[in-house]
Amino acid sequence: xxxxxxxxxxxxxxxxxxxxxxxxxxxxxxxxxxxxxxxxxxxxxxxxxxxxxxxxxxxxxxxxxxxxxxxxxxxxxxxxxxxxxxxxxxxxxxxxxxxxxxxxxxxxxxxxxx
Amino acid sequence: xxxxxxxxxxxxxxxxxxxxxxxxxxxxxxxxxxxxxxxxxxxxxxxxxxxxxxxxxxxxxxxxxxxxxxxxxxxxxxxxxxxxxxxxxxxxxxxxxxxxxxxxxxx
Numbered sequence: 001x002x003x004x005x006x007x008x009x010x011x012x013x014x015x016x017x018x019x020x021x022x023x024x025x026x027x028x029x030x031x032x033x034x035x036x037x038x039x040x041x042x043x044x045x046x047x048x049x050x051x052x053x054x055x056x057x058x059x060x061x062x063x064x065x066x067x068x069x070x071x072x073x074x075x076x077x078x079x080x081x082x083x084x085x086x087x088x089x090x091x092x093x094x095x096x097x098x099x100x101x102x103x104x105x106x107x108x109x110x111x112x113x114x
Numbered sequence: 115x116x117x118x119x120x121x122x123x124x125x126x127x128x129x130x131x132x133x134x135x136x137x138x139x140x141x142x143x144x145x146x147x148x149x150x151x152x153x154x155x156x157x158x159x160x161x162x163x164x165x166x167x168x169x170x171x172x173x174x175x176x177x178x179x180x181x182x183x184x185x186x187x188x189x190x191x192x193x194x195x196x197x198x199x200x201x202x203x204x205x206x207x208x209x210x211x212x213x214x215x216x217x218x219x220x221x
Contacts, residue, residue: 042201042211056208100146103209105157
């Protein structure tokens with residue numbers, strides 16, 4: 001499978017717990033993006049990387065969110081002390097630099113905080 | 115002003131009709147433009163890139179007007195399988211999505 005893969009597909013967690021999601025991009029893509037999507041809304045930008053460097057982090061992202069891409073390959077997104085408002089689909093995408101040829105998305109991780 | 119704005123929808127149109135989606139963007143430095151399709155509870159998938167000269171792919175035609183900062187998507191002879199949400203995407207480095215316009219094709 002040469003697409004973008006995300007793990008897990010679904011996560012149910014209790015409020016206050018920490019969760020971590022993983023994204024494996026297409027191998028030759030040096031850009032990796034994280035988005036959050038709630039029902040009826042378009043994907044909302046969270047952060048993105050070029051190789052291992054985190055280039056931008058959304059102002060909407062609280063300090064409870066952190067993302068890493070330590071070796072410029074896979075990435076993790078961690079949410080600490082989850083809140084019910086964190087319930088959403090978390091999407092990962094990858095692209096070649098500048099994305100002139102478009103962006104490929106993974107199937108997403110659906111997070112439910114109870 | 116939102117970075118990317120789309121028609122609010124939903125659009126309910128009969129099978130065979132022509133459908134037009136509109137999108138405006140605020141950042142004049144944007145470099146790349148796309149239309150994505152998203153089915154219910156699925157990830158967005160690239161439908162087509164949008165070029166200044168306009169481009170066509172079968173029943174789908176995309177147009178870009180940089181001066182007006184406007185993008186459009188036209189679907190001709192719509193099919194039931196075209197029912198989905200259509201997302202306008204603009205990139206100046208990171209990618210920004212519109213809210214999406216939901217399309218229902220009616221038999």
